[in-house]
Amino acid sequence: NAGVTQTPKFRVLKTGQSMTLLCAQDMNHEYMYWYRQDPGMGLRLIHYSVGEGTTAKGEVPDGYNVSRLKKQNFLLGLESAAPSQTSVYFCASRRDSPLYNEQFFGPGTRLTVL
Amino acid sequence: GQQVMQIPQYQHVQEGEDFTTYCNSSTTLSNIQWYKQRPGGHPVFLIQLVKSGEVKKQKRLTFQFGEAKKNSSLHITATQTTDVGTYFCAGFLGNQFYFGTGTSLTVIP
Numbered sequence: 001n002a003g004v005t006q007t008p009k010f011r012v013l014k015t016g017q018s019m020t021l022l023c024a025q026d027m028n029h030e031y032m033y034w035y036r037q038d039p040g041m042g043l044r045l046i047h048y049s050v051g052e053g054t055t056a057k058g059e060v061p062d063g064y065n066v067s068r069l070k071k072q073n074f075l076l077g078l079e080s081a082a083p084s085q086t087s088v089y090f091c092a093s094r095r096d097s098p099l100y101n102e103q104f105f106g107p108g109t110r111l112t113v114l
Numbered sequence: 115g116q117q118v119m120q121i122p123q124y125q126h127v128q129e130g131e132d133f134t135t136y137c138n139s140s141t142t143l144s145n146i147q148w149y150k151q152r153p154g155g156h157p158v159f160l161i162q163l164v165k166s167g168e169v170k171k172q173k174r175l176t177f178q179f180g181e182a183k184k185n186s187s188l189h190i191t192a193t194q195t196t197d198v199g200t201y202f203c204a205g206f207l208g209n210q211f212y213f214g215t216g217t218s219l220t221v222i223p
Contacts, residue, residue, distance in 0.1 A: 031209065040123065042202060043157070043213040050209055058210060090156060102147065102159040103204075103211065 002026055006091050006106035013081045013113045021076040021109050023091030030096040032074040033058075033103065034066060036087040043090065049074055050096075081113045118205045120214030128222050133190040135217035137203035145206045146179055146186045151216070152199045160188075160201075193221045 004025045013019055023032065030051050035043040045058030047066040055066045063085060065077045074093075078085060088110050092103040117140045127133050137146065145164040149157035161170055163179035163186060170177045176189045186203055200218045204211040 033211070035213075040215060042120070042215040043204075045210055045212075048209065056209070059212075092157075099164070100162075101145075101206065102162060103149075103157075105156040105158070108156050 004091055004093055004104050004106035006089075006109050008109060009107065010110050011112070013078075013111065015082060015113060017081050018077070018079050019081065019111075020078075021089055021091075021111075023074045023076070023093075023106055024072055025093040025104070026072060027093060027095075027104065028071070029093035029104070030071075031094045031101075032068065033092045033094075034064070034074065034076045035090045035092065036060065037090060037108075038087050046076065083113045085111065086113045087111060118203060118212045118214045120203055120217060122217055123215065124218045124220070126220045126222060127193050129195060130192050133193050133197070133219055135188050135201050135203075135219075137186045137205070137214045139184045139205045139212070141207065142183045143205040143207055146183075147204045147206065147211070148177060148186075148188055149202045149204060150199050151202065155199075157202060190219075193219070195221050195223055197221055
């Protein structure tokens with residue numbers, strides 16, 4: 001059981017380049033989330049998914065797109081990276097349960113945009 | 115929009131002293147969760163509080179959820195060096211979690 005995995009772990013981009021971050025979970029969770037973490041700002045929700053084929057916007061969705069073609073995978077895309085997108089990105093997943101909805105986080109991707 | 119404020123931002127304590135962090139939400143929450151993140155690591159779930167006025171304990175950690183389900187606190191008794199990290203609250207509303215800004219705890223041996 002790998003839990004939640006993220007690839008890549010580190011990435012450096014130039015302004016205007018594009019990239020895709022991959023999140024995979026092997027716990028059969030319905031819900032998946034993408035957050036970014038910046039110093040002093042906690043974790044902010046970018047996009048999330050309540051099941052395969054669904055996506056929804058979070059607090060800070062601008063400049064990002066997501067897809068959930070398979071239940072176990074949640075992809076985060078940056079079409080034209082900007083320095084303001086330099087951050088640590090975390091993916092998380094959870095069960096569809098009102099009582100047991102703890103989030104399981106991946107190890108994170110550290111992205112630098114020059 | 116929904117906001118969850120958390121104070122203090124930083125706390126330095128001598129080993130053996132107590133520590134408390136507080137969260138306040140602008141709206142009533144369905145539940146609140148607490149996470150711990152070690153330096154360089156990812157958030158790890160500690161506990162979930164659901165009921166108004168709920169109090170839960172995990173060894174030296176005590177968690178409270180306010181009567182109005184808008185505020186919460188985490189109290190650590192007799193801190194140890196293993197308690198070092200950043201503690202986040204996360205309020206749950208709809209399908210989303212709203213994280214506080216976190217409290218970074220440093221424990222001085």
